[in-house]
Amino acid sequence: MEFLFGQMLGFAVAFADLVADPWTYVYLISSVFLGIVFGALPGLTATLAVTILTGFFGNKIPLDYALIALLGAYVGAIYGGSYPSILLNIPGTAASAATAMDGHPLAKQGRGAEALGLTTTASFIGTLVGTVALLIFVWVLLLISKNIASPEKALLALFGILLSGTLMSEDLAIKGWIAGLVGLALAMVGMDPILSEARYTFGWSYLLSGIAVVPVLMGAFAVPQIIDGLRHVDVGKMVELKGRILPNLASIRRYLPIIGRSGVIGTGVGALPGVGEDVAGWVSYGVGKTVSAEGDKFGKGSLEGLLCSETANNACIGGALIPLLVLGIPGSPPAAALMGAFKINNVIPGPTIDPAIILRVVAIMVLASFTMFIMGLFTARVFIKILRVPQTVFLPLVMVLTTIGSFSVGGGLNDLYLMLGIGAVAYLMNLLKYPIAPLVIGVILGGMFDETFRRTLLLSDGDLLAFVSRPGAAILVTLNVALILGQMPIVKRALTRMKGRTV
Amino acid sequence: MDRFEKEKALALAQLRARDFWSALALIAVALFFLWKTSGLSLGVHSGAGVSSAGWYTSAAVVPFGIFGALLVLALVLLGISIRSGGAGQALSAIGLGWKPKEARRIGAIGLILLSYIVGLVPRVDFILGSALLITALICGFHSREGRGALVPVLALCLAGGFALLVYPNQADWAQSGDDWLTLALLIALTVWHQGTGGRDRALRLTPVLALGLPFILICAMAFGFRQNVPNRGGLIFSKIEYTYYVHLRPLWRS
Numbered sequence A: 001m002e003f004l005f006g007q008m009l010g011f012a013v014a015f016a017d018l019v020a021d022p023w024t025y026v027y028l029i030s031s032v033f034l035g036i037v038f039g040a041l042p043g044l045t046a047t048l049a050v051t052i053l054t055g056f057f058g059n060k061i062p063l064d065y066a067l068i069a070l071l072g073a074y075v076g077a078i079y080g081g082s083y084p085s086i087l088l089n090i091p092g093t094a095a096s097a098a099t100a101m102d103g104h105p106l107a108k109q110g111r112g113a114e115a116l117g118l119t120t121t122a123s124f125i126g127t128l129v130g131t132v133a134l135l136i137f138v139w140v141l142l143l144i145s146k147n148i149a150s151p152e153k154a155l156l157a158l159f160g161i162l163l164s165g166t167l168m169s170e171d172l173a174i175k176g177w178i179a180g181l182v183g184l185a186l187a188m189v190g191m192d193p194i195l196s197e198a199r200y201t202f203g204w205s206y207l208l209s210g211i212a213v214v215p216v217l218m219g220a221f222a223v224p225q226i227i228d229g230l231r232h233v234d235v236g237k238m239v240e241l242k243g244r245i246l247p248n249l250a251s252i253r254r255y256l257p258i259i260g261r262s263g264v265i266g267t268g269v270g271a272l273p274g275v276g277e278d279v280a281g282w283v284s285y286g287v288g289k290t291v292s293a294e295g296d297k298f299g300k301g302s303l304e305g306l307l308c309s310e311t312a313n314n315a316c317i318g319g320a321l322i323p324l325l326v327l328g329i330p331g332s333p334p335a336a337a338l339m340g341a342f343k344i345n346n347v348i349p350g351p352t353i354d355p356a357i358i359l360r361v362v363a364i365m366v367l368a369s370f371t372m373f374i375m376g377l378f379t380a381r382v383f384i385k386i387l388r389v390p391q392t393v394f395l396p397l398v399m400v401l402t403t404i405g406s407f408s409v410g411g412g413l414n415d416l417y418l419m420l421g422i423g424a425v426a427y428l429m430n431l432l433k434y435p436i437a438p439l440v441i442g443v444i445l446g447g448m449f450d451e452t453f454r455r456t457l458l459l460s461d462g463d464l465l466a467f468v469s470r471p472g473a474a475i476l477v478t479l480n481v482a483l484i485l486g487q488m489p490i491v492k493r494a495l496t497r498m499k500g501r502t503v
Numbered sequence B: 001m002d003r004f005e006k007e008k009a010l011a012l013a014q015l016r017a018r019d020f021w022s023a024l025a026l027i028a029v030a031l032f033f034l035w036k037t038s039g040l041s042l043g044v045h046s047g048a049g050v051s052s053a054g055w056y057t058s059a060a061v062v063p064f065g066i067f068g069a070l071l072v073l074a075l076v077l078l079g080i081s082i083r084s085g086g087a088g089q090a091l092s093a094i095g096l097g098w099k100p101k102e103a104r105r106i107g108a109i110g111l112i113l114l115s116y117i118v119g120l121v122p123r124v125d126f127i128l129g130s131a132l133l134i135t136a137l138i139c140g141f142h143s144r145e146g147r148g149a150l151v152p153v154l155a156l157c158l159a160g161g162f163a164l165l166v167y168p169n170q171a172d173w174a175q176s177g178d179d180w181l182t183l184a185l186l187i188a189l190t191v192w193h194q195g196t197g198g199r200d201r202a203l204r205l206t207p208v209l210a211l212g213l214p215f216i217l218i219c220a221m222a223f224g225f226r227q228n229v230p231n232r233g234g235l236i237f238s239k240i241e242y243t244y245y246v247h248l249r250p251l252w253r254s
Helices: A001-021 A022-040 A046-059 A063-080 A080-088 A094-145 A150-168 A173-187 A205-209 A213-229 A250-270 A276-289 A302-326 A332-346 A355-378 A378-385 A390-409 A413-431 A437-459 A471-485 A489-502 B003-037 B059-083 B098-122 B125-141 B150-164 B176-195 B199-224 B235-253
Strands: none
Touching: A001 A094, A001 A250, A001 A355, A022 A046, A022 A063, A022 A080, A022 A355, A022 A378, A046 A213, A046 A332, A046 A390, A046 A413, A063 A080, A063 A094, A063 A302, A063 A332, A063 A355, A063 A437, A063 A471, A094 A302, A094 A355, A150 A173, A150 A437, A150 A471, A173 A437, A173 B059, A213 A332, A213 A390, A213 A413, A213 A437, A213 B098, A213 B235, A250 A276, A250 A302, A250 A437, A250 B176, A276 A302, A276 B125, A302 A332, A302 A355, A332 A437, A355 A378, A355 B059, A390 B098, A390 B125, A390 B199, A413 B098, B003 B059, B098 B125, B098 B150, B125 B150, B125 B176, B125 B199, B125 B235, B150 B176, B176 B199, B199 B235
């Protein structure tokens, strides 16, 4: 109980500091607005919003303000994706794909305004659920993580890459792992962290300092989006909005248990390393369909279905920040971009992170969700107008934003060449159905993996048993092996046979 | 089998045929980097005033693991592709087939981005270069489905190619010949776009967006965030910078 009070007190102080600073509102309102616009425009994603703002604000303003801008955009973009899902049947972001299943049928029934109002409320509550979980669990995990040493860190990084590769792959899990390995390989470029020996620089002095994170983020997430999006897309007819967007309290009260359940699911999925808001939305939608009394109405215009996905994808944000802050492993692709911002500010998320940063993140999340809620309810019609802007007009502008953002982070023209190269590779990978998120997570975690893996061997005089001699490490080895074995056809078949026997 | 299932089966066959090629490419990459890694010392090594303790602290240990694993996974992918019939179809239209329209679209965007990043950004005024990029992309890909991308591509390639070939060395990047050519091409492309483009709001807004956004961005970066910006000696930006520091800033500094 004392722990909880201590936490609440710390949060209250951080929140009061934030509220009392007038600059907070400048960054927060503009970033949440920008985030909703990015989310609402089909063709732009939450990851892209956070990535572009990392290029802009990552190292140009103090980290305290940069965090406001990045988290505000993150929260806004995940919510903003619901607009085109409901009104156009086109998910604005991957996270809102499940929202379109029920949102659009509701809009066609003339209940679009009601759907938007409830979506806004559910997203708001979902973000708060994730944030409360972040406030509580981050400290519990931080206490545990004090015992994490090099073997566990190396195995956790590997687990994050493998899990992200497995869950983010549309096709074969092996493609996700390959993408993760390519990311790890990119992270090996430059001076090695223990002996300072140059690796794979090919005589290019720029590469001695390693592959910079921001150009990789821009190349991996922005360039393929621009290449793919520059085509004529008939957005179809927008469903006209009738009625008021403000939700009524009776509906909210009625759906509160569903919102709560979806919030918990979203937070849990978000806490898994490398798994994004889209997975959270679909998992929550699937659970809702199974347990709900009106499960048969899902997909035909069910408010429950809509709330399941929309609450979960916003709750996922708080969840995704837990592994990021505690272990330095991004919980989702936008969190990977956030990790980039931490890195360029020389802040290393993990067990040694300054507790004040965590409290500030929680306070920003709460304020950002309030801002999103107010904007969603009172300025929704502005965002609906923005939906009409064709992607062939705004994507060229995004290219210029990406260029100057990437240039100004530090590496100048070399960063731009790197961005273009990574962009071309990422576009090809997209075409061949290799997921991009594991690649980025591999680049971010590669340095940590290399250093901690070799340090473990150094401390044990090359004894590989060091990776199983500690209980935490042994559990992580088991998880990694199980994850790989679980994808093998022979094991899958055996598991199916066993399941059949028990049924 | 209905049409949807047929399309799905065809898409999977195409993917497995392409997996065959991507697996071969990955095997080549993994082998190349395994060979490169073998150049790093794996035993006891001294360098930069630091001595390694043994093979286990070598800079090559983790890369060997990564590229070894990549080789194994690429071989597994190759096996999956061969078993699914991908190898048989790899040389057929399914494996190699490109939709000509899509190939033209991607080729045009690739050329435009390459000319912009490699040719224009380092050498040409950022406002002019970015305005030409925005105009070319809107002009080529907005409401001109399958036609009209040739003129914007030519304009960008001409501007980028000229800058790259005439001013290849960094010492020459501040010269303005390429800026004037880019400006001329921007005006010509804008006139052509306004004359031949589809009549909508985007057409009217193109020049405003093309010049307005890069102007705001570069001013915010240079004077707001005080960051490095591309080509400070550019035709327009050098004038803006001069006006800002000589005429405007003293107004509030004094």
